Amino acid sequence: MPRIVRVAVPVPLPRLFDYSLDPGLSMPATGCRVRVPFAGRERVGVVLASDDHSEIAPDQLKPVSLILDRQPLLTEEVIATLEWASRYYQHAIGEVFEAALPALLRSSRQVPQAGVAGIALTVDGRTALADPALRRGTRICTLLELLGDGPLADVDLDQRLPGWRSSARTLRERGWSEECRLPGLNVRDEPVAAPALNAEQQAAVSSVAERAGEFAPFLLDGVTGSGKTEVYLAAIADVIRSGKQALVLVPEIALTPQTTRRFRQRLGFDIAILHSGLSERERATAWLAAARGEARVVLGTRSAIFVPLPNPGLIIVDEEHDASYKQQDGFRYHARDLAVLRARALKVPLMLGSATPSLESLANVEAGRYSLLRLSRRAGVARPPSLQIMDIRRKRLDQGLAISSLNAIAECIARGEQVLVFRNRRGYAPVLFCHACGWSAQCERCDRPLTLHLGAARLRCHHCAAEAAIPKACPECSSPALAPQGQGTERIEEVLRQRFPNVSIVRVDRDSTRSRAGRDAIFEDLEVEGPRILVGTQMLAKGHDLPNLTLVVVTGVDQGLYSVDFRAGERLGQLIVQVAGRAGRAERPGAVILQTHHPDHPLLLALIAGGYPALAGSLLAERRAAGLPPFAQFALLRAESRSPSDSSAFLQEALKCAQPLAPGVSIHGPLPAPMPRRAGFQRSQLLIESLTRAAVQAFLPGWIEQLRGLKSARRVRWSIDVDPVEMG
DNA sequence: AGCACGCCGACT
């Protein structure tokens, strides 16, 4: 009887591949990895099924080269989630499984051992420790005493007793200690007691605890500074006490050493951290610790949503509105949406937390699908910052800063407090312009202005890797009258240094934090509480506690007010509220100044009058009236090619294939992408729109199958984006 | 996506 396994092989093809199993090999279970020959080379795939016969002719079948796991690496539930995601996001099954595994486990290298390396006392060691003749106070004795309380991880000893390794060698030679593996995953930080929760926080924690063991989605809507993290920590502590695991997702930029330290201090030892800064081995170790059930808490970014949880208790998605949960290339999944799916399958509560919830989640609350938990009070005595529109029409500006803003900054500094000047654009100036002929420096491959970076003395494209020297004279007319137009953070920093020569000024953007040393220095510096001015981009919008910050000046508001992307308003509102949330976190009240040429814009008025809830309410009503998500389902067929005719020919053909249209589905386009040229590629797209998820889902598979067969598809790079977050 | 197989131009 032939023995067949069906394998998800990491190739961009929408099917599984059958392999035979040589006699003598035992049948690998579903969820085990195997090494298989594929198109002339060896690949690592995951077994998804076994059978005693195959559609493929026996002489076409190749045998599995190697079975890599005795036990399944993935649980049934993760496998089902990935199969669902492959169908829903229309992405090749093998690549979906590849995305779910840490890089080390995508290769056939050996899986790291469980736990971490550590040392433990032997019986002889214990005897020696109890021996009154032991000389106290020596390094050897100190180590012996430390280990007397129980085995310790090497990484833990590195912290507690620097230089312990030579003493450890002596202990081992005397037979007093031995190497061991410990379930611990991290250095334990000095534990910190939990602060008392206020009534709202307590109510939120209890609501979640009451629903333990069942699917119960919650939206935790908590203003900045209201202590959402304390609610998470208390809810997680409950879960740990009941012996279960919690999965916590945070946006990329929020997973800082401060965040992980806080979790470790409060929750103790068994926390698996998963983020891009780790080495492959560290990631695989943390992933396996979670998958084996050793880790009680998994704290990670987007891809951590795929970690198997053998003993699940709770899933949390912090800053659930954050766009970084949507993968923007390849397998374009949304981690927040998959969190809902997994929580349902695992029968656990789900907490989606944000100070500025996505309109999708608010609509789910409105529809009664999610329960709302509200934290309306800031912790301690902190009060919400006051928002104030500064009309800068016909006002004198000093490099983009209104005189009255500068005065407000001066007053704030005089009081010994801190100021944040927010500008969502790094570099010195977004345009370099010739006053004589009107020329400006453009990226040849993106048709966008190059940003002037004075510090690096380069012109840089923020959309591709292009860089150029700064010309001394205009390349068109040779005039030397080249002038920077507009302000980036670098330029605002310069203006502020001239105006406030004696004040400490720190700039925080991707440029100033590029090197690890620079980043660490800056973030450490942020903790200093003396008077100072911070200049920065989005990077400053979340995370860091800045207790002495009392004034935020937001410049560049207008760019977000009139945009082609229907989500721009939602995003701008979230950004303003998040930045404003940095101000006045301690006992001093905060003020926020919004510089704008459109003081009567409805978005700003709604924000001033009723804060984010009012804005979100009116945006949601607009979306409903206009039939936009979350009240409609979108998908994009994106295409890019070197020549503009190739992508439009493909999209035209794709449009033809879709006729006659399935009921309930409509298609618009081909439309140029919001950025029609990027890195030398022409980009355009079709927008697929439907009132129901079911209608798009029924339409897409057959259509995509046809697209694969199109001749014109060969000449373009194309992809499908289901539930797109960026319309470009 | 890779990789092989295949059918036409400038080279030792």
Place this chain on the structure above:
DNA sequence: GTCGGCGTGCTC
């Protein structure tokens, strides 16, 4: 004569 261009088609 052949090395190699990348169009076309397949991958269990």
